[in-house]
Amino acid sequence: xxxxxxxxxxxxxxxxxxxxxxxxxxxxxxxxxxxxxxxxxxxxxxxxxxxxxxxxxxxxxxxxxxxxxxxxxxxxxxxxxxxxxxxxxxxxxxxxxxxxxxxxxxxxxxxxxxxxxxxxxxxxxxxxxxxxxxxxxxxxxxxxxxxxxxxxxxxxxxxxxxxxxxxxxxxxxxxxxxxxxxxxxxxxxxxxxxxxxxxxxxxxxxxxxxxxxxxxxxxxxxxxxxxxxxxxxxxxxxxxxxxxxxxxxxxxxxxxxxxxxxxxxxxxxxxxxxxxxxxxxxxxxxxxxxxxxxx
Amino acid sequence: xxxxxxxxxxxxxxxxxxxxxxxxxxxxxxxxxxxxxxxxxxxxxxxxxxxxxxxxxxxxxxxxxxxxxxxxxxxxxxxxxxxxxxxxxxxxxxxxxxxxxxxxxxxxxxxxxxxxxxxxxxxxxxxxxxxxxxxxxxxxxxxxxxxxxxxxxxxxxxxxxxxxxxxxxxxxxxxxxxxxxxxxxxxxxxxxxxxxxxxxxxxxxxxxxxxxxxxxxxxxxxxxxxxxxxxxxxxxxxxxxxxxxxxxxxxxxxxxxxxxxxxxxxxxxxxxxxxxxxxxxxxxxxxxxxxxxxxxxxxxxxxxxxxxxxxxxxxxxxxxxxxxxxxxxx
Numbered sequence: 001x002x003x004x005x006x007x008x009x010x011x012x013x014x015x016x017x018x019x020x021x022x023x024x025x026x027x028x029x030x031x032x033x034x035x036x037x038x039x040x041x042x043x044x045x046x047x048x049x050x051x052x053x054x055x056x057x058x059x060x061x062x063x064x065x066x067x068x069x070x071x072x073x074x075x076x077x078x079x080x081x082x083x084x085x086x087x088x089x090x091x092x093x094x095x096x097x098x099x100x101x102x103x104x105x106x107x108x109x110x111x112x113x114x115x116x117x118x119x120x121x122x123x124x125x126x127x128x129x130x131x132x133x134x135x136x137x138x139x140x141x142x143x144x145x146x147x148x149x150x151x152x153x154x155x156x157x158x159x160x161x162x163x164x165x166x167x168x169x170x171x172x173x174x175x176x177x178x179x180x181x182x183x184x185x186x187x188x189x190x191x192x193x194x195x196x197x198x199x200x201x202x203x204x205x206x207x208x209x210x211x212x213x214x215x216x217x218x219x220x221x222x223x224x225x226x227x228x229x230x231x232x233x234x235x236x237x238x239x240x241x242x243x244x245x246x247x248x249x250x251x252x253x254x255x256x257x258x259x260x261x262x263x264x265x266x267x268x269x270x271x272x273x274x275x276x277x278x279x280x281x282x283x284x285x286x287x288x289x290x291x292x293x294x295x
Numbered sequence: 296x297x298x299x300x301x302x303x304x305x306x307x308x309x310x311x312x313x314x315x316x317x318x319x320x321x322x323x324x325x326x327x328x329x330x331x332x333x334x335x336x337x338x339x340x341x342x343x344x345x346x347x348x349x350x351x352x353x354x355x356x357x358x359x360x361x362x363x364x365x366x367x368x369x370x371x372x373x374x375x376x377x378x379x380x381x382x383x384x385x386x387x388x389x390x391x392x393x394x395x396x397x398x399x400x401x402x403x404x405x406x407x408x409x410x411x412x413x414x415x416x417x418x419x420x421x422x423x424x425x426x427x428x429x430x431x432x433x434x435x436x437x438x439x440x441x442x443x444x445x446x447x448x449x450x451x452x453x454x455x456x457x458x459x460x461x462x463x464x465x466x467x468x469x470x471x472x473x474x475x476x477x478x479x480x481x482x483x484x485x486x487x488x489x490x491x492x493x494x495x496x497x498x499x500x501x502x503x504x505x506x507x508x509x510x511x512x513x514x515x516x517x518x519x520x521x522x523x524x525x526x527x528x529x530x531x532x533x534x535x536x537x538x539x540x541x542x543x544x545x546x547x548x549x550x551x552x553x554x555x556x557x558x559x560x561x562x563x564x565x566x567x568x569x570x571x572x573x574x575x576x577x578x579x580x581x582x583x584x585x586x587x588x589x590x591x592x593x594x595x596x597x598x599x600x601x602x603x604x605x606x607x608x609x610x611x612x613x614x615x616x617x618x619x620x621x622x623x624x625x
Contacts, residue, residue: 108491
C-alpha cells in the first residue's frame, strides 16, 4: 500500500471541484455544485443568547473551506453542531446525502466525517502509535468478548499498525512512535491529532483552529499537510484566526458574525466585502479591510 | 517478643484471605479507575452484591450453590452497573463518584433493615450457604497447611482465592493490552477525542463498570464464603477506601498494582498490629502511651502516616512510573 492509496477518497476530482467554485455567487448560503455537507435553519441558543442562527450553508466537496469571524461569532459552536458534538435547538444537517440530525457524535466518524479540537486532544498517557491505532474504525478487537481472544483480531491489528506507521512517516513522526503523546510539543500534538484523524479514512476532515499554538517552523509543514488532504480528495473545513493560512490554502471562505453567516466567497474577495468590514471593525468604516493587519 | 508470631501474622497478611478479597476488588477498581478513569467510590456495593447474590439465592430462595455463584458474580453486578451507570456515565466523572458512594450506603442500610429480616437476615446477615463449597475441600479441617499458616478450611478458601486471583490478573492483562483496553485508556485520557474517532464512550464505560464490578463481586463473595456469613457491616464505606488504598499503594493503571498493593497493605496492617500488641503485652510500650485496646486504632494511624509519605514521595504508587504520571500536568 502506498501513501497515496492509503487515504485517497475515490471518485473526487479535486481540480474540477475547485474550478466549479468559480460559478458560485459570492453571497451567504450560496448553493454549491456538489455539496458534501448541507445545514438548514440551524439554531443554537444558550439561555437568552442565540449563539448560532444559520439559515442555509453548503460545503463544497473536494475543496478547502475556511470558517472565519471575529471572536464570539459562533464558529466553534457551529462546528460542534455540524459534528453533532452539540445538539441544535432546531435545524437539519445532511452529510453526504444522509440526514445526521439523530446520529450520535461517535457514529459521525463511521459516516466519514472526523474532527479535531481547538484544545488539542493528544491522549497523553498513551504512546503515539497507540494514539494512531485508536483511530481505525471497525476493529474486531474493540469488542470486550473478542478482546480476550487475540487470534480474532491480531491480523487486523497488524494491518492497522502498518497503516499507522505509514501515516506517521508521512507526518515525519515515525521516530516518536513509541513516546508518550504527552511528551510531544504543541505543534507535534496538532500533527498527531491530524494524522490520527486520517486513520478513520474520512471523506471530510473538520479542523478546529489547526494553527493555534503552533510554532512558525511547523506552520508550513502543517499547511502542506492540509493541502495534501484536499489533493487526496478529502473535503476540509477549518476554523482559523490565522489569516495567512486562510489566504494561502483555502478555496472558499465563509464568514460568520454574531451567529449568522454574513459573507461567502473566494479568499481574495473577502477583504473587500462591506459586511465583513463592518463585522470586524464596526459599521461606517469606509476602506477595504487589510485582513493581515487587522486580525 | 515472639518473632515467629510476628512472621506468621505478617505472612498471613501478605498472602492470606484478606489479601485475596481486597486484591480482587482492587483489580476491579483498577479497571474502573486505573484504565477507564471512572471514579467508583462504592466498590463495597459490588462486593456486597457478590456476597448477597450468593447467600440470598442459596439460603433465602433455597437454590443450588452454583446458581448462587452465578447470580453473585454475573447477575447482581450487572443490575448494579446498569442502575449506577445508566444515569451517570453520560455526565462528568464526579457524578458517578457521588452516586456510587451513596448507593453503597443505601444498599447496606436497606439490607440491614429489620423489615427485610426474612430475606436478608438484617444486621445478623445470612449464614449457612457455603457448605457446598467446603464439602469440596481436599484439606483436613483439623490440620494446618502452608507453613502452618492456615487451618484446613482457610487453606481451601485461600487456594481457591489464589486461583481466582491469578485468573483475574490474566484476564485483565489480556483485556487491557487489547484494542478494547486501548479504547478504555483513550476514554480515561479524553472522552471527546475517543468519541470523535468513532468510539461509543458511554457503552465502553458501562462495560468497564460492569467488568470491574464483577471482580469486586468475586472478592466480596469469597469474603462471604471465607467468613461463612454475608453481613451488611462487612461492606461499610471503609471497605471501599481499603480497596482504594490497595490500588493507589500498588499503582493504578498497572496490572499487578492492585495485587501488590493489597498484599502490602495487609502485611503492614498485620505487622504493626502484632508488633504493637506484643509491645504492650510485654510492657515494652508503657500503658501510659498505649493500651492493648488502642492498638487497632494506632496501626491505622501508622498506615495513614505511611500513605501520606507515599503520596508525598511516590504518588504514582509502587509500580507506577513517575514521568508517566507527570504527563497529566502538561
